Structure formats: C-alpha cells, structure tokens
Amino acid sequence: MARLDPKLLRAAVPALSLALLLVAIFIIQPRTMSYFGLNLMLNLALPIAFATMAQLFILTVNDLDLSIGGFVSMVACIAATWLNETPLLGIAALIASIAAYAALGALIHLRNLPSIVVTLGMSFVWLGCAVLLLPSPGGAAPDWLTAIVKFKMPFVPLAIVASAVLGLVVHFGLMRSAGGVVLRASGGNPQAVAKAGWSLLKLKVTMYALAGTFGVLSGLILVGTTTSADANIALRYTLLSIAGVILGGGEFTGGRVSPIGAVLGALTLALVGSLLSFLRISPEWQIGAQGLMLIVVLALRSLVNRFEERAQ
Amino acid sequence: MTTHSQQQRREAMPGSSLQDSLVALSGVTKTFGAVRALAGVDLSVGPGECIGLVGHNGAGKSTLMQILAGTLRPTDGRYDLGGETVALSDVSVSKAQGVGIRCVFQELSLCPNLTATENVRVRHAALSGFGWRKRAAKLLTEALDDIFPGHGISPGATVGDLSLGRRQMVEIAINFIATESSHPRLVILDEPTSSLDQSVASQLLAYARRFVEAGGSIILISHILGDIFSTAGRIVVMRDGAVVADRPASEFDRASLVAAMGHVAEDDEDEALAHAAKARIGEPVVIARPPKQANGAAVSLHRGEIVGLAGLAGHGQTALLRLVQHAAYHRSRLAEVRGRIAFVAGDRQSDGVFPLWSIGENVTIRSLPALSRLGFVSSAREAAMEAEWKDTLKIRTPDMDDNILTLSGGNQQKALFARALGSDAEIIAMDDPMRGVDVGTKREVYERIRKEAGEGRSFLWYTTEFDELLHCDHVYVFREGRIVAELDRGELTEEKVLQSSFDEAAA
C-alpha cells in the first residue's frame, strides 16, 4: 500500500506552501501568470533569497546573525558608490567586508561569545559605515551589475532560474558534499567534531566567510535591481532571512537546515506581500493580514508534523 | 612504528617494553581544579592485547582513556606514541589517530543531525571526493554486518532518529572501520555495552575477540564483570585515580576482582533474590497499553511491586515508560496512573541531566515543591536533602555545588537516582537506569529498591540485563513495540525471555 512517507512530506512542506500561495495569486490576479508577472513579483525576492542563505550558514553552526540586514545595506552602499566610481577600491572594500565577517566568526569561536550580541553590535557598525558612505540616498549601480541583474532570460525569468541555481548549489555544497557534511556536523555536535580531529575554529570561520560572501552577493543583486542605494535599504532582511530559513524547515539549533527549503521560504515571504496587495485589504489591516498569512503558512507545517507523529 | 596488523598474537604481558608498545603512559596525572582525577598512572598497550579496565565510578577510567585518545592533555607525566615520546603540549587527537588509536567515548559523540553515513565521513577525514557517500555507506554497512550481524540499521538513517542502542552500535562500527589511510590499531571501548542488550553485547564482545586475534588491540571498560572475563587477556584495576592492579586475567576471579576494586565481597546474592512472587491484589496503580498493542494486553503495576520490562533494546519499553510518565500529568487513552511518579533516565544526556546546574540542583529538582514554602525554595531544606543523598548513594564529589558534568558518568547516574528516590513519588519509572553504575553501587541500589518496594513504593523497571530482572516480581517482555510475554517471578528464566524477545526476528 502506497503510504505517504512523512519525512518526504515534511521536506515538501515549503514547496507546498509556496505552490498554494502561487495558485491563490494566480486565481486572484490572473495577469501574474506570465513571464512579465512572475518577473515583477519575484525579482526583489532574489536578494532576500541570498540573504536568507547567508543566515542559513550562520544558523547551521547554532548562531544567529542580527546584522545581515545592515551588512547587505552597507554592501549596497559600497556598490552604489565606490564600486561604481573606483571599482578597485570597491572590490577591495567588498573583500575586506567578507574578511571582517570571517574575523567575527573567529572572535565568536575563540572567546565563546553569544553571536546575538556580537552581531547586534556589528549591525550598528555596518549601518554606521553605510551612513558615512551615503549620508543621503543615491549613488548608482555599476552598469555591468544592472545589466546582469536585469538580464532577460528566454522563457523563464532570471529570478526563478537564479533562485533554483542558488538552492541547488548550496544544497550540493552543504548537504551532499564531503566538506558540507563536516560543516553541518559542527552544528550538530561540536565536541564530537573536535574529538574527531577537526578544527572548530576553521569550520566556524568558513561558515562566517560564506555568510559574508552571500551577504555581498545579496547586496550586489539588490543594487542591480534598484539601481541606487540608501543606508537603510535592507535593514528588514535580518528578520526576513531568519523567517525564511525557519519557513524552509530549518531549526535554530542542532545544524538542521535545508537550503532548498530556505530559498522556497524566502520566495514565500515575498509572495505573501504580493497576495496581500492583490487582496485589497483596508490599509490599517494590511500589516495584520501579513501576520495572519504567515501564521497560516506556518500552521501548515504543524499540520504535517502532527501527521508525522500519528504515522509513528 | 614497529607494529603491524598482521603481527601474530603475543601473550599479554604487564609492563611490556616501551619500544613494542602502541601507546604508553607513565606517571600521568590529571587535575581538574581541585579534583585530582589521575594520580600518576602507568599504562602501556601493546599490539594484539585486550585490556579490561575496571574500577569504581569516578576512578578515572574515562579520563585516562581521553588522555590516551588525545582529547585531553595530561597535567604531568610522559606520553609515548609508537615508541616516541610526545611533548605534553603536543598531545592531540590527530597524533593519536595517526597511529590508529580510536575511542568510543562513554558519552556518545555522533552528530544527531547527520545520517549514519555522514557521521562516518566526519570521523574519517580521508573519505572525500567524488562518490564518498557510496564508499562511506559501504564501509559502514560492512562494519555493522561484521560486528552486529542482523543489525537492521540503514546507513541513510538520521542518527537523531535512532534509539540509544542503535546509535551506540553505529558509533562502535564507525570506530572499527579501516580506510586506505587509517587502520584501527587500538580501539578503546568505554562502557560500550551499557546501552546494548545482552545479545548485541555478546556480538560485540565476540567481534572484539576476533579483532584482537587478528593483531588489533582493545581496551574495554565495563562494570559488567562477565564482559571483562570473557574478553580481556589482561585486567587493569583503577581506584581513586591510580592503577592498583595490572595482571593477566587468568590471575583474577570474580571475588578477587571485586575486592581489588575496593568493594566488599559479595554475599550470597541468590538468597536475597529467592523471594516468592507476591500475589497481585487490589487495584493496580499503573495500567498502560503500548500504542501498537493489538490485543488487550497491558502492563500493570500494583502497589509495592517491582515490575520489569524486558526484551531487546529499543522495542518500545522506553516509549511505554514515557507514556506512563506523561499519563501521570495529562489525560491519556492508553494509560492510567494513580499516584505521583518519578523517572530515572537512562539516556542521561538527553533525558536526565541539566548541564548548567550543580549536582545538588540536579538532585532536588523533582522535590522542589516539597522543599519550599509559598512557592519559594528553602535553601536549608535543599542543602539537607543534597547532603543526605550524597551520603546515601556515595556520590563522589568534593562538593554538591560543583557542576553535574564534573562527575564521572556513573556518578551522574547516581545523582539521577537520588532525584527520583528522594522525591515524594509513589511510582518510579526506571529506563535502564544502571548504565555505567559500578558493581558496588548497583548492589546497594538493588537493595534499596527492594526495601522501598517492601514499604509500598512501586517500581517500573526497564532493563537490558537479565540479572536485574531477577529482582522483579513480574516481567513483561517486549518485541516491536508490543507485549509478547508476561512472566511471573516463578516462571522467569533467561531462556524464556530470550525466546520471546527473538521469536519472529529469528524467522
């Protein structure tokens, strides 16, 4: 008898909620069911997906990054100023910011610090740098960046292709490759990993450097899409990225994450906003409706968990 | 580097010359703050040796093994690897692994978020590159098949979903895996059988003997002396951080070994055990039906009774205990509990210990309502309870205010016992609670349980050791989450238990 494997079902929840949301949107606003429509709905979800991935790396090692929003904002400001005017300086600054992230990882490990406070502090630092770079909104994205981000793929919008590639690449890197296994292991049982002879320091630095790299990518894509920047542009990404990872089936501790789920989670969050606009709710309830919709999507998860328990 | 895995088996000799030894320690000490865990230990392990390491809880066995495996640095002393002295500051896991020393630690060290295969990769750095997953799965399956024929563990299973026993089996198998770049020469097994049932434990011991015959070395730590006698060629006895005896196994018998460990010699146990089954009268205090039970059978526990849950590890006994515990606080359609309950965890890491707390706080947590007035805990009464149980169960610590994790594994277990026994509970559910407890303490706890049962406390006792079932008035045998046999004290034999445990599994 073909019984649904609950584990498979659990992995499918993020995809399922995204699909449900899409169907609802298609029904309410059929115009979205086109290349043009999907592109418009999803192109701003792409930088969120990258930021979510950065957060996922941090969550994998049982830390939490409260600074990713500020960091992406700062990267956006660098890209809209230095990278455009003096590319070498811009590239150097971006590399330095990745190095700074890696150094944070080292600091957090060596002094065994709570990542929440360190990244909270760093969020002020990134924001301060951004304000110094761009005291008022403006700047311009380098043309090559805009060209890449606005590239019109045949048949399928770039945002969808890029999201798929992002999910798959990280999935293979983190979930399937031999190196990724060790990285995740350091979230599951750090002492055991140390006892097996690995350097926890190196592992943590790697994860933070990866997070920095994906944060930089997120900022670049964001600027490419909006063509200019301001210091507060991505502050919201901090909470969005955490929500995305969790929506995608990740957990706060124990190294349990799902990169593909996280990308789906980020897209879901973006689409929740779209659905809301299409529903024409009165403005004072729009914010609340966003909360309710999040709750509904998450309730789906619990429904599946219940099912899983019953199956056991 | 004189050893070779094909080298023929030599007679185990205490103090074999340092040149031949795989690893040798001399005068090693280790202190943790004020606690002196090792007070000058000499130990050398040659190839083809199986050393049985015994000693009371907190004697320093695990500490010594951690030093051997390079996960702890000695405070002082000499550390020779493969005939070469290693500076104490250079002692490291990778050095020890380099000469083929592997260690199955007392507290499990697998990553619960990874699959069994992926855990193989974490332990064996050489497994990488294209197709590593297939290779790792193959190596693991081979090792499992070798050591635990019929284990039924899929290498793709997530470790967190496996029962404690199966996790232990995976961990053991991983440590016996040989890759191109690394062969196990010395495998340290720190209480490997404590969470395995007897049949699996004997598979392991048989494998250990084969491994030693093929030229490998093993250090086996166990509080089950039968395991030691059946497997070890040489027995090292530790007491209070020092080695007090190091002789060929043939020179010991059970009594002399127990005496060397510093326990009083055993009286005639059978006499104490030869009590007749009580008649089961009155209303039971617990009735619990396993969720998977198809027929009407249910576990029932009467006042003053000791009821045993038997069967192979991971066949629904722990789940039943949890069900009973839950039913004591919530409505449940499967179980009915009349009375206050306390739980003694076996899987102490995940079910028992509060790792940030002192030993004292870990002991009193179940009794706080009784120790407090108007919702606030009375320090004096709490301290009194701590002191009482420190003495009663002989918890080895300078101070009950020390962190619980400073205790040795067995002493942590004693603290968990104290938590339950010291509470106001009328019913005590025990989840294979003697894991890692030394012989002397075990005997005292057995006695205490019988005494308290006599005074009206009821015990629900899951155990993987047949001998412990002899203390029970009534035994339920579990298989695949169901009760398959119900035996009175009078009809209890090891054969009957084994037969019911296996029945279909053998077919």
Place this chain on the structure above:
Amino acid sequence: QTADKSIALSNNYAGNSWRQAMINSWEEVTGKAVEDGIVGSADAFTTAENSATEQAAQLQNMILQGYDAIVLNSASPTALNGAVKEACDAGITVVSFDGVVTEPCAWRIAVDFKKMGSDQIEYLAERYPDGGKLLEIRGLPGTSVDEEIHAGIVEGVKAHPQFEVVREVQGDWTQTVAQKSVASVLASLPEVVGVVTQGGDGYGAAQAFKAAGREVPTIIMGNRHDELTWWKEQKDANGYETFSQSIAPGVSTLAFWVAQQILDGKDVPKDLVVPTLRIDQDGLAEGLEMTPEGGVTNQEYTQDQAAELISSAQ
C-alpha cells in the same frame, strides 16, 4: 473622463500619527470622489515596515493589478526608481509626494525641505539678533529628508554666523527617542537659545528640558497637537514664543487630485511645490483648531484647489 480610472496610494510606513492622518485624509477625500463617480477606485496600500525594497515590490504588484495611476509616498528618492520606471513603461501615471522620487517619468509634489531648515534659523535670527548656541535634533539617519533639512539648517547658520549648532542628537523622528537623546545631552549642553527640529520632536525636547530643571529655550515645533497645546499653555503662562511648521498630511489628497487631472488629460508640469503649513504666534489658536485631538495640523485639498495650484505653476 476619469470615472473608470483606478488610482492607488503606495505608502511605505504607517507607524506614526502623521502617516495615519495622511491615510485618513486619503480615504475620506477619495471615498467621496469614488462616490461622486469622479474616479473608479482609489485603494490605499501600506507596507508592514519602512523599507524601500518592500515598497518597490508593492509598486511592482500594483503594476500587475493594472492601476491607471499610482500616488506614491516613497521610502527613498532613488531606490524606487527602477520600479517607478517599470510602472511608467507600463503606461501608469506616477505621482510622488512628500517622499518624492527622482525618476524623470514621475511627477513630484515636493516640499522644500531645505527651506524648512533655513526658515528655522531665519526665525531665530529675528528673535535673537545677537545669535547664540543651538541644539539640533536630527531625524532618521541615511534618509534624504533628514539630510535636506539639515543642509538647510547648515545654510541658515552660514548666513547668520552669530548662531552655532553646538550639539546634534539623533531623534529618529520618534518622540520617545528624541526625548531620550535630548535628555542625554543636557548635562553637557551649554546654555542654548533655540532647538531646531525636524518635526514631531518638540514636545519630547521640552519635556526633557523640564525634567532636567532647565529653562526651556525656543523650540521649533512641528504642528503636533501635543506640541501646540504645550506651546499654548506656556504662551498663556509666560508668553513663550516660537513657531511651528510641517507639511500637511492632507497633501496626499492633493497628489490624488493631481493624478486625476493628469489622467483627465490635463497638462501638468512634472515638478510642483507645496508650501508647508506654518503656524505663528498669532495663528496659534487657529492652528490648534485645525488640529485634531492628538493628531497633526491638517489641510485637505479639493479638486479646484489642485487645479489652481497646477495652473499657477504653469
């Protein structure tokens, strides 16, 4: 001709009284316009948090919904340009106000924020010809409005060198934050003659001065009801003098009518300027009347007023 047209309001923040008044005015005026059959529909949208990216996504969704015009209070003058351009390309009229966008295809109903800054110094220069020291309360860092008002103040001080801004504190346009920042600077603050502000911070600043037991200097107010009430109390008690200025939240209705006029085929210049709503010592009683209890001084616009403004701009 616009009876079948639909207009949307895109707003980026709803978390203060000014924005609430803005949305209320919109709903009142457009509700009537829809009833009267002047336009087909006029929906208001607001994002959950003040964020340019979220608002860009909101704009893109509006494009998909096929609105004829979008009235926009933007989170950023430049970060929405991409989305605005997309809207224009889709044939949608975009009218930005308050937070205007620089994208050339959009209309702008701008407030001269720089002038809001320099006017404060001008006023103080009249009050205190000898000049003196000033405290400046800034808004949200990294935003254009904050930078522009600040630039205006800097310019004003340059024109009147007898004044000196001795301290700058960050108020985030949030009254509680401003109150805290001002309180924290008071211990080290020398005697000041005035406090220059960006709107909505005046009452908090006054509270902080009072709590520290210092004499309250001339604080420029921002048309909030609590500020005006406090000012009136002080005026009655000791003749306190100052002035108050802010944009009227009802400017959203002006933007609505402008959008309607454009849809109607009128020729409207791309850049319009609205004056700020200014309350002087003499107009305080009148100003208080225009201010709902607990809200902001407001002024809603009619279709005729909008048409007049447009023609005067040509």
Place this chain on the structure above:
Amino acid sequence: MTSRLAKFQSIWQSAPYAFAFIGAMVIFAITLIANQGSGAGQIVSAALAFGSFYALVGIGQMFVITSGPGNIDLSVPANIALSGAVAMSIMGGSDAMIPLGLLAALGCGAAIGCVNYALISVLRIPPIIATLSSSFVVQSLAIVYGRGLRITPPPFLAEIATGRVAGIPILSVLVIALAGVMALVLHRSIYGRFLKAIGQNMNAASLAGIRVGLVRFGTYVLCAIFAALCGVLLAAFSGGASLNMGEEYLLASIAVVVIGGTSVAGGFSNVSGIWGAALFLYLLVTMMNTLGVGTGLRQILTGLIIVAVITLAGSRRGVRE
C-alpha cells in the same frame, strides 16, 4: 595577559552581571571627563529614568530567553504601542480611571501573551516567527484602536512616570523594587527553577515532572505583561501613546538581556545584569552626545563598544569538553 583574561573569565562565571556594570561605569567616567566633571547627578538621574524602560522590557524578555534556545518575544514593540494606546484612551486623562486603564492595558498584554503561546504550542510555530507574526496583527490592532492619536496621560500617572524625589526618579525606584522581586522569583522560586530547567533541557524537564507547557505559557504571558506595563509608563512619561514608541525596544530588549549576562542558549540568567546593561546602553548614548560624535561614526562606535564589552566579558564555557 592570559592570566588576566582568565581572571575576567572567572568574574563572569561567578558574577555574569559584573561586566554590564563595569562597562556602564567606564562609559560614565569617560562622559564625566569629557564633561569636565560636571553634571554627574543629572546624568545619573536621567540614566535611571530612561534605564527603567529598558529594564522593564528586559526583565520580561529575560524570562522568555531563559526558557531555552530560540525563545524570544518579538511582539514587544507592538505590544507597547497597543497597551499604551489602550491605557491612555481608557484613562482619558482622568486620575480616577487610572486603575481601570492600567488593568485594561495589562489584560491586553496578557491576551497577547496567550496568543503568542497558543501559536507556539498549538500551531507549533517557532517562537521567533510566531511572535513576529502576532506582532504584525497587534500593530494593526493598535492602528485601528488608536489611529495614532495621542491622548495625554492623567496627571497623577504622569507624575509617577516623570517625577523625582531628591533627584531620583520615582519610576526608577519602582522598577528597581520590581527587579528585586523578579530576581527573587527567578533564583529562589519554584517557577524560576522550573524555567531554568526547561531552558537547559526541555525533555529532561518534562521527565522530571515539570509541567513544561504551563511554565512556558506563564513565561510568555509574564513577558507580555511587562511589555504592556512598559507601554503604559512610556506613554505616561512621554505625554501620550504613539504608534512607534515601542520600535526601539525590539533590539534593546534583547540587548539588555544578553549584555546583562543571560545566556541566549537558555537556562542561565540574572536580573541585576539587566539594570547594568540598561544603564550601559543609556550612558552610551549620553557619551556619544557629550563627545558630539556625528551620526555615522556614532553608530560605528556604539557597535564596537558593545562588541568590545562582550568580548572582554567572554562567556561560560562548558565544564566538560
């Protein structure tokens, strides 16, 4: 050098709250030096007044964070906005209505706490997301309820919130007393013990006979009530409730808890550190304003100082590796 570090570590272990106070004192000293020694009383007085609000939300948040990894209440800002608005509108500026308004606001907080825990427990939504979602709904309620209109607080309440006796804010005395009570609850009450047990190992806590669900439920309600109380007092302090008056407390409530020495991993916390951190955060703003640092640089320095303090403080290491 290393031994000095080790000494720092041991201070942290025995008195994890010490560093927040040390940090506050160092910053206070720098401020005084920059200010040529004057204004000390005024600074302390203001620090106590403003620190009270940080401390109030911090205490509630601390109990939630203690209940285990992943437990954080993000609905605090919206809760502050709604409760403040409810209280002010019910009181309507009249002293006689203070008890009723206060009760309504606290009840409103309690209801938010109930909803939060229902989402966490019944729908099994991870706390961070659950409270984030509910905060959106609460924010909407606050908008609909108050429309952002500010209603002046009753004079007596305003006096409590802003008044001073001998230079010491009345409010701070009340909050310090409340902190004392909560410290007792955390360290000496059965509830506090149960909570810390749950924070370390939920599974073991449940098996030790602790009603996990009940304790967690109480904790979320407690946190929400504290936030509501903060909302009422903040509205009274600043002359009326406004929709965005809670915004800064989202991060601040977490920051004071963690800088105060509470472990984000749960099960280990203290109350006094919260006051230390609250003073620290306020004095940091004071120092920046006294030094007259510009906006961008001010943010950078604030961040670096927070990181520096936590780095010096280090943290608890596991006892057995």
